Amino acid sequence: MKMKTYIFDAAAVSVRKFTRSAWTILSYVLRLLLVSLAMFTVLYLVFSLFISTDTEKHLRRENKMYEKAFADIPARQKLLSESIDILKWKDGRIYEEVFHTKAPDPDPVGSLDFFFGADTIPDGKIVTYTTRKADALLGTAGKVDEAFEKIYRTLAAKDFVMPPMNLPVKDVSSPQIGASLGSRLNPFYKTEVAHHGLDVIVPQGSAVYSPAEGTVEQVVRSSKGDGNVVVIRHSGGYSTRYLHLAEVFVSAGQRVRRGGKIASVGMSGNAYAPHLHYEVLRDGELCDPVNYLFGSVSPSEYANYLYMSINTRQSMD
Numbered sequence: 001m002k003m004k005t006y007i008f009d010a011a012a013v014s015v016r017k018f019t020r021s022a023w024t025i026l027s028y029v030l031r032l033l034l035v036s037l038a039m040f041t042v043l044y045l046v047f048s049l050f051i052s053t054d055t056e057k058h059l060r061r062e063n064k065m066y067e068k069a070f071a072d073i074p075a076r077q078k079l080l081s082e083s084i085d086i087l088k089w090k091d092g093r094i095y096e097e098v099f100h101t102k103a104p105d106p107d108p109v110g111s112l113d114f115f116f117g118a119d120t121i122p123d124g125k126i127v128t129y130t131t132r133k134a135d136a137l138l139g140t141a142g143k144v145d146e147a148f149e150k151i152y153r154t155l156a157a158k159d160f161v162m163p164p165m166n167l168p169v170k171d172v173s174s175p176q177i178g179a180s181l182g183s184r185l186n187p188f189y190k191t192e193v194a195h196h197g198l199d200v201i202v203p204q205g206s207a208v209y210s211p212a213e214g215t216v217e218q219v220v221r222s223s224k225g226d227g228n229v230v231v232i233r234h235s236g237g238y239s240t241r242y243l244h245l246a247e248v249f250v251s252a253g254q255r256v257r258r259g260g261k262i263a264s265v266g267m268s269g270n271a272y273a274p275h276l277h278y279e280v281l282r283d284g285e286l287c288d289p290v291n292y293l294f295g296s297v298s299p300s301e302y303a304n305y306l307y308m309s310i311n312t313r314q315s316m317d
Contacts, residue, residue: 161236164212165295166258168242169202169265169276174304176201177312178275181288184315187272197241197279198289198309199316204274206265208242210256211292219252226277226317227269230262236282243277244268244317275316 154160178199186193214234221228228245246266256262267274280287290302290309297305 162212163236163238163282163292164214164234164240164280165292166209166211167200167293167296168208168211168240168278169200169206170209172200172202174301174308177305177308179312179315180290180309181286185313186315187317188270193315195315196286197243197277199312200276200278201316202265202274202276204266205246207261208245208263208265208276210258210260210262211240211295212238212258214240214256216250216252216254216256216262219248219250221248222269225269227271228263228266232256232262239281241279241281243279244271244275269317271317273316277317
C-alpha cells in the first residue's frame with residue numbers, strides 16, 4: 001500500500017497532507033539533470049586526461065615518431081635540392097659538350113608558358129586566332145578520321161603484316177632520344193651529314209632487345225665505322241639494324257623472338273659516346289624509327305620522342 005506523507009502546519013496548528021507543486025517537481029528534475037551532467041563531465045575529464053585507449057596510445061607513439069622524423073626533413077630537402085641542382089648542372093655540361101646545346105626539358109611539349117603572355121594580346125586578335133585555329137583543328141580532325149579508316153582497312157587486309165613496333169631498349173625517357181633520320185651534325189667532322197637512324201642515349205652495357213620476331217641476317221664485328229652491327233630480318237619486308245654495339249649475343253641465321261636479348265649498348269666504331277643507333281628498313285628503304293615505337297610508348301611520350309628526334313641536330317656517330 002502506498003504510504004501517504006503528512007506535514008505539520010505550525011501556523012494553523014494542524015496536520016495536512018503533503019503535496020508537491022509542478023514547480024517543485026520541475027526544479028527537482030533540473031537539479032538532478034545538472035548533477036548528472038556535472039558528474040558525467042567530471043568522469044569524461046578523468047578518462048580523457050588520465051586513461052588512454054589503445055588507439056590513443058598508438059597515435060601518440062606515431063606523433064612522437066613523426067616529430068623526430070620532421071626534424072630531419074628540412075636538412076634532407078636542402079640536400080636533395082642541392083643534389084638536383086648539381087645533376088642539372090652536370091646534365092647541362094654534358095649536352096653542351098656532346099650536342100652543343102642546352103639540356104632539354106624533361107617534358108619539352110608539356111609546358112604552358114606560352115599562355116602566360118595572353119593578357120597583353122587584344123581580345124579581337126585572340127578571337128580571330130581562335131577562330132582560325134578551330135577551323136584548322138576541324139580540318140585536322142577530318143584528316144584524322146580518314147587516317148583511322150585507312151588504318152582499319154590496312155589492319156583488316158589478309159596480307160597485312162605487323163611491323164616491328166617496340167623500342168629495342170627499356171626505360172628510356174624523351175631526353176634520351178637523339179637525332180633521327182635526316183641531315184645532322186657529325187660529332188667528328190662538325191659538318192652536316194646524312195643520318196640514317198635514331199640515336200638512343202643509354203648507359204654502356206644496356207641490353208638491346210629485338211622489337212619483333214625475326215631471323216638474324218647479319219652480324220658484323222668491327223672497331224671501325226659502324227662498329228659491331230646486328231641486322232634482323234622480320235616479316236613483311238622489314239628489317240632492323242643495330243650499330244655501335246658492345247657485345248653481340250646472337251649469330252647469323254639464328255631465330256629470335258620479340259623481346260629477346262640480342263646485344264648490349266656500346267660505342268664501338270665511330271661513336272662519340274655510348275648509345276644505340278637504331279635503323280628500320282622496309283624492302284631496303286630507310287624508314288624513320290620514331291614512327292615504329294608505338295608498341296612501347298604512350299601518345300604523350302611519343303610526342304616528346306618526336307620532338308626530340310627532330311630538334312636534336314647533333315648525331316652521336
